[in-house]
Amino acid sequence: EAGVTQSPTHLIKTRGQQVTLRCSPISGHTSVYWYQQALGLGLQFLLWYDEGEERNRGNFPPRFSGRQFPNYSSELNVNALELEDSALYLCASSLGLTRQGDEQFFGPGTRLTVL
């Protein structure tokens, strides 16, 4: 069974640009979580989607947004990139709200560098 996949693996952008990161959950999982791990900092919760709806949002500015598609894959969009957005962005998936098993499984991450 395929795990959580993310694309791209690495990305280099310049300040002010916009970026879209993609995540495909494990088959059968309806919840997708996005986390940010900035250099030297711990993991921070960004966004949680379940069944196509945003369920919770971390303490990040509105230029961080996302969506979940009917096939449960998800996109994270970051507008007006700033240098401090350079980080590893991790996606995780779980069975979701409608089911009891909710262990989260992580993807390999997308490393974003903003110059």
Added chain:
Amino acid sequence: KNEVEQSPQNLTAQEGEFITINCSYSVGISALHWLQQHPGGGIVSLFMLSSGKKKHGRLIATINIQEKHSSLHITASHPRDSAVYICATKRGTASKLTFGTGTRLQVTL
């Protein structure tokens, strides 16, 4: 004070040693994850537990809900165990994780 605290921050051990990493949290939780992150960045979930003890190979995780404390033990440590170990808590079903700052473990020959 962080909601999830880990100790130690850094740990160096010789191959074969028994290792303990501690995690304390300040609010009631539904479950606690122990995660492993290798230098490449990928994260592997080692355990999710809400009570008692779980064992997988040389890894043992325990949790004491009343004391809001969990430990991760590695028996007969090996250089391939070198990684950052992160504890993360969850409040409620299918909700976000709150992470500790991680423990960087280096196991030498």
